[in-house]
Amino acid sequence: MDTQAITLSRFIIDEQRKLGHSADGEFGGLINDIAIACKGVAALVGKGALAGVLGVAGSENAMGDAQKKMDLIANDLFIDALENNGHCAGMASEELDEILTLPDGKIRGSYLVSFDPLDGSSNMDINIDVGAIFSIMKAPENGTEPVAADFARPGVEQIAAGYCLYGPSSMFVLTTGAGVNGFTLDTSIGEFILTHPDMKIPKDTNEFAINASNQRHWEPAIQRYIADCQAGETGSLNKNYNMRWVAAMVGEIHRILCRGGVFLYPIDERNREAGGKLRLLYEGNPMAMLVEQAGGAASTGYERIMEVMPNGDPHQRIAVIMGSKTEVETIIGYHS
Ligand code: FDP
Numbered sequence: 078m079d080t081q082a083i084t085l086s087r088f089i090i091d092e093q094r095k096l097g098h099s100a101d102g103e104f105g106g107l108i109n110d111i112a113i114a115c116k117g118v119a120a121l122v123g124k125g126a127l128a129g130v131l132g133v134a135g136s137e138n139a140m141g142d143a144q145k146k147m148d149l150i151a152n153d154l155f156i157d158a159l160e161n162n163g164h165c166a167g168m169a170s171e172e173l174d175e176i177l178t179l180p181d182g183k184i185r186g187s188y189l190v191s192f193d194p195l196d197g198s199s200n201m202d203i204n205i206d207v208g209a210i211f212s213i214m215k216a217p218e219n220g221t222e223p224v225a226a227d228f229a230r231p232g233v234e235q236i237a238a239g240y241c242l243y244g245p246s247s248m249f250v251l252t253t254g255a256g257v258n259g260f261t262l263d264t265s266i267g268e269f270i271l272t273h274p275d276m277k278i279p280k281d282t283n284e285f286a287i288n289a290s291n292q293r294h295w296e297p298a299i300q301r302y303i304a305d306c307q308a309g310e311t312g313s314l315n316k317n318y319n320m321r322w323v324a325a326m327v328g329e330i331h332r333i334l335c336r337g338g339v340f341l342y343p344i345d346e347r348n349r350e351a352g353g354k355l356r357l358l359y360e361g362n363p364m365a366m367l368v369e370q371a372g373g374a375a376s377t378g379y380e381r382i383m384e385v386m387p388n389g390d391p392h393q394r395i396a397v398i399m400g401s402k403t404e405v406e407t408i409i410g411y412h413s
Contacts, residue, residue, distance in 0.1 A: 083271035085112055085249060085260045092253050107164035107188050108237070111211055112249060112269060114158040115241035118151045118195070119262055122207060122243040131202045139174040139392050147201050148172055151194035151209065165190050166216035167223035169358055169391040176391055178222050188236075189214045189223055191359040191391070196240070197325020206244045208327025212363035213237040228391055232362030232383030239367065240327045250276070250334065252370040257334065278373035279337035282401035284319045286329045287341040294345035298378060298411040314407070326355065330364050330399070334371055339400035339408065343378060353377075353396040357387060361395040368399045375399035378412040 089105040121128050134144045152172040159165040160177075163184035168177045169191040179185055192211040200207050212235050217227050239251035247262040249269045259273030285306055292303065309317040321338070323329050329340040344353045355361055365375030365382040375382045377396040387393055398408050 079270075082263075082268075085109075085251075085269040085271070088258065088260070088271055092255070096253055096255060103164050103187055104237075106162060107159075107186065107190070107213065108251070110158040110162050110164055111155070111190070111192075111239075112241075114151075114154045114194075115209055115247070115249060116262065116267060117154040117158075118147075118209060119241070119243050119247040119264075121150060122147065122201070123247075123264075125204060138172050140171075144172065145195070145198045145201050147207075148195045148198050155192055155194045155209070159190055162186075164188060167227070168192070169228050170194060171356060171359055171392070176223065176225050176228055185216075185220065185222070187216050189216050189228060191228060191363075193356070193359045196327045196360070197323070200323075200325050200328075206242060206323055206325050206328035206331075208243055208325055208331075209241045210327060210359055210363050211239055212359055212366070225389055225391060228358060229387040229389045231386055232357075232365055235362060235366050235383075238363035240330065240363070242327050242331045244328065244331075248273070248331065250331065250367065252367050254366075254370065257367055257371040259334070273335075276334045276371050278333055278368065278371045278401055280372070280402045282337040282339060282404050283316050284321060284336075284338035285341065285404075286321050286323070286332075286338060287343075288322060288324075289320070291345055294347050295343055296345070296378075296412075298408075299341065299343045302408050302411045326360055326364065326397075330367065333373065333400045334367070337401045339398065339404045341408070342397045344396040348394065352394040354394060355397050357382075357385060357393045357395040358391055361385075361397050364397075365399060372402060373400050374402045374405035376405055376409050378409060 089108050121130050130147045134146045136144045164186035166185045171193040196208045237253045242248045249260045257276040260269035261272040305312040305314045306318040342355050361382045368375045376398050
């Protein structure tokens with residue numbers, strides 16, 4: 078074992094000192110709670126069929142998505158880690174209809190956590206990347222029980238955000254508002270180790286990710302942009318593009334943090350009324366914070382995602398265009 082390795086816990090202690098988050102270690106404790114939940118999920122996802130965690134649960138979440146067994150297990154692991162350690166005051170989860178406050182007798186902490194406990198869960202049964210996404214805000218200062226309105230604050234108020242990617246290796250990627258750092262799970266010692274310090278997204282790219290099967294439903298701006306990408310050197314963008322689609326937002330954003338690119342889940346005719354497909358609180362905002370902190374940009378095509386004022390529904394949907402800054406600006410140009 079490398080005794081000089083920077084573990085996630087050690088990193089957070091240093092970070093707390095630098096950023097002046099709670100000096101009593103509560104913020105570090107909260108990140109540790111989330112990391113513990115992620116390690117639990119990583120262990121089960123890694124065993125797959127051997128752990129009996131594949132397949133559907135036979136239930137639906139608040140948005141009507143069929144829940145996988147692993148959606149519910151991951152959700153329980155997050156709730157268990159967050160409600161028992163006195164760092165969290167309330168939660169919003171993709172798998173819960175309403176926000177969750179702490180049961181009587183539990184110590185209420187200073188933070189609100191919104192999470193998607195198993196993003197890209199349709200990949201679960203085919204042994205392709207899945208992940209978890211989380212967003213952290215301060216809880217109401219007066220120590221009262223949080224209500225849904227306390228979560229309905231724009232992404233610029235997040236104090237930290239991150240994801241855990243369960244891929245060939247598991248990676249915990251975190252921003253506390255001072256850059257983005259990636260930690261790889263060393264399963265032999267059960268610790269996340271800093272392996273990707275200060276991740277930066279290249280400004281320019283020629284790689285895009287979009288579910289092209291939705292093409293006929295897109296707005297004209299996206300139709301034109303993708304047509305120009307496909308036209309390559311012969312089109313107005315004047316360069317050849319490559320396309321990728323992991324079908325798990327965590328996988329797409331991780332690729333973009335590693336080598337650049339843009340990820341689009343735009344509004345389309347079928348989801349216009351709902352506002353898009355992906356969720357603002359626990360997908361759009363945390364990923365936007367990570368992407369911006371790594372030098373990229375995140376927009377709906379019309380406005381900065383982190384400035385969107387939530388409507389109070391924890392499952393509010395949003396259009397997402399994020400990644401390499403110059404390319405996102407180009408796509409915004411197609412909208413104006
Ligand atoms: P999933 O529904 O499998 O959880 O969170 C929504 C999401 O996955 C994203 O992670 C992913 O990018 C997208 O939806 C996949 O959408 P498609 O089904 O259109 O491929």
